[in-house]
Structure formats: C-alpha cells, structure tokens
Amino acid sequence: MPISPNQGSTSGGQSVVITGTNLGGATAVHFGSKLATITANTATSVTVISPSGSGVVQVTVTTPGGTSNPLNFYYVGAPFKASLSDSSGPLAGGNVITITGTGLSTATAVNFGANTATPTVVSDGVITVVVPAGAAVGSVGVSVTTAGGTNNGFTYTYVDVPTVTAFVPGSGPTSGGTPVTITGTSLSTTQSVTFGGAAAPFVVVSDTTVTAVTPPGAAGPANLVVTNTAGSATAATPFQYLAGPGI
Numbered sequence: 001m002p003i004s005p006n007q008g009s010t011s012g013g014q015s016v017v018i019t020g021t022n023l024g025g026a027t028a029v030h031f032g033s034k035l036a037t038i039t040a041n042t043a044t045s046v047t048v049i050s051p052s053g054s055g056v057v058q059v060t061v062t063t064p065g066g067t068s069n070p071l072n073f074y075y076v077g078a079p080f081k082a083s084l085s086d087s088s089g090p091l092a093g094g095n096v097i098t099i100t101g102t103g104l105s106t107a108t109a110v111n112f113g114a115n116t117a118t119p120t121v122v123s124d125g126v127i128t129v130v131v132p133a134g135a136a137v138g139s140v141g142v143s144v145t146t147a148g149g150t151n152n153g154f155t156y157t158y159v160d161v162p163t164v165t166a167f168v169p170g171s172g173p174t175s176g177g178t179p180v181t182i183t184g185t186s187l188s189t190t191q192s193v194t195f196g197g198a199a200a201p202f203v204v205v206s207d208t209t210v211t212a213v214t215p216p217g218a219a220g221p222a223n224l225v226v227t228n229t230a231g232s233a234t235a236a237t238p239f240q241y242l243a244g245p246g247i
Contacts, residue, residue: 032057076148113140134158161231196222
C-alpha cells in the first residue's frame with residue numbers, strides 16, 4: 001500500500017494519495033492518532049488532507065472490512081535560511097548563489113520576487129541556485145519552498161552594469177594619493193575601482209557617486225574602471241598621471 005507523497009509540512013494541509021486494494025468505503029484515515037480529511041475514495045485509492053503533526057507517524061486506512069497495515073509519513077518542519085552567499089547581482093541573472101540554513105533537503109523552489117528558480121540540493125544545510133533574470137532594478141524578497149513550507153526573510157538586489165559619466169580631478173601625480181570623485185549610475189554595489197589596472201581604495205557615497213584615492217602609476221593616461229556585481233564600466237577619458245618636475 002504505497003503513500004504519495006510520504007512527507008509534508010508539520011502544519012498539515014498536504015494532499016496525500018494512498019493506494020492499495022479493498023479501500024472502497026473508507027471510513028477513517030489516521031496519521032498517528034489524528035484523523036485526516038478524506039477527499040476522494042475508490043476501491044484502489046484514498047485521497048486525504050494530512051492533519052498537523054511532527055516526526056514520523058503511521059498512516060492507516062479503516063474500512064468496513066478492518067484496518068490496513070501502517071505506512072510511515074514524515075512531517076517536515078519549515079526551512080530556515082541562515083545566509084545568502086551574495087545579496088546582489090546582475091539584472092540579467094545567471095549567477096549562482098549558495099543558500100545555507102536547515103531543513104533544505106526537500107527544497108523544490110527558490111523565489112526571487114515573482115520569479116522562480118529550481119535549486120540544487122547539496123545537503124540539508126546547503127542549496128545552490130541560478131538566479132533568474134529580474135523584472136527591474138531593485139530589491140526583491142527571497143523565499144525557499146520545501147516539503148515543510150516556505151521561509152522568507154532575505155532580500156536580493158538586482159543591479160545594472162555601472163556607468164561612469166565623469167570624474168574630477170582628471171589628473172594627479174605619479175606618486176598617487178589624489179582624491180577623485182567619480183559620478184555615474186549603479187555605483188552603490190561597487191566592488192573595485194582601478195586606475196590603469198591598479199586597485200584604488202574607494203568609498204561608496206551613493207548610487208551615483210564614489211570617491212577613490214589614486215594608487216601610484218606611470219606617467220601618462222590610465223583607464224579608470226569601476227566594477228560592481230553586474231559588470232564593469234570604463235570612463236570615456238583616462239586619468240592622466242603627471243610626472244614630477246626635474247632639474
């Protein structure tokens with residue numbers, strides 16, 4: 001006498017189909033000591049709505065002819081999410097993030113706002129998922145659905161590739177140390193600022209402004225590149241490193 005599915009949420013409400021023989025006229029289906037609601041019944045199957053419960057319980061079907069052999073049903077608690085490996089990424093999606101927590105082994109879906117992705121279960125504490133494309137730039141809720149229910153509580157931010165529209169000043173000494181104010185768009189998730197390929201310390205002021213301090217560089221032009229979680233942007237004109245005077 002198979003039971004499908006053989007697991008469900010501790011809060012109940014799972015539609016469960018029990019198949020076998022001589023099941024017609026079923027008068028009761030017990031999940032442990034609790035009665036399930038019968039929604040359909042034939043000679044070979046009984047469909048019920050599981051009651052609330054916990055742990056492993058035995059399921060039996062009672063008909064005018066007696067009570068069946070028991071089958072195990074496993075109650076699964078709602079999942080708990082502890083962390084997301086990345087909290088932002090490109091609007092186009094496609095990047096893989098890792099979600100850690102507990103009760104994730106039966107995960108069937110991860111929602112990013114209204115968009116759903118199918119996760120890969122690594123263990124009860126880890127799943128990975130390819131982020132779907134977003135509908136618009138901004139933050140959306142992240143939820144994980146398992147046999148035990150759905151858990152929310154995290155947000156994920158879709159971002160555009162940055163742009164660099166201007167920076168001042170446009171030049172400085174080869175010794176570095178020049179404070180530079182960079183303006184553009186989608187700068188709030190800036191991960192790096194480079195001058196001629198050399199990393200510069202930076203501070204995010206807003207989504208449209210980043211300040212950086214030039215590293216030492218060779219005399220001449222140096223491309224200014226800003227990188228965020230969605231990609232990189234190169235300023236239209238390079239920063240000019242100026243050689244010091246000599247006599």
